[in-house]
Amino acid sequence: TEKTQRMADIKHRICVNELHNNRGVSALQSCRQANELDSKHAENHYVLGFLYQGRQMWERAIEHYKRATELKPKFSEARNNLATVYIDLGRFDEALVELEKALENVVYATPDIAHANIGWIHFKKGKSDLAIKHLRTSLFTNPKSCKALNNLGAVFDSLGKHDDARRNLELAVQHCPKYGEAHYRLGLTYVRLERRAEAKASFARCIEYLPQTSFGRECEKYAKLLE
Secondary structure: OHHHHHHHHHHHHHHHHHHHOOOHHHHHHHHHHHHHHOOOOHHHHHHHHHHHHHOOOHHHHHHHHHHHHHHOOOOHHHHHHHHHHHHHOOOHHHHHHHHHHHHHOOOOOOHHHHHHHHHHHHHHOOOHHHHHHHHHHHHHHOOOOHHHHHHHHHHHHHOOOHHHHHHHHHHHHHHOOOOHHHHHHHHHHHHHOOOHHHHHHHHHHHHHHOOOOHHHHHHHHHHHHOO
């Protein structure tokens, strides 16, 4: 009923507000209540997917992102997030399908994110030329795309183009100072360029921004080696 839909929307808005205030458990409870009231609320499925993705509950995240795109086929943000789950699971071809569909929407507000993710997939598949092409397209769309700058830095570093990697990674941490992964990759690049002091500083920031994560632990390991 219309009344039930209104109540579901109120619960969804409470969920989003709780999420913005870093109250994840409360957000999940509210979004689940909204879903019980109205299972055809595309935006609510999108947020549920995000919440489950953050908990690494991959199948539930996939379920809700897919439902969001079924209800709203041009929901490019949901398709992009679904693709990131597939990327984390190594399901690159499925991720590419979703990202290409996301880009078919001409009013998609952040196509740079999709291109950055496509670039990363091609990099992981060993297709550096295609990776660079999409990452540069991302930066053409948004010159301050930290994700694209980070990913491009990783590609150049793998190709032995360490100065090119450094330039992109320095821009990434300039635009996004708390981007821990970029600090990690920049630290590695500084090591390869034999810039020891700068490498130590980058690893220290990585540890600060990504404590108790795989990147943080890697940064701790490299920081100790530089002592």
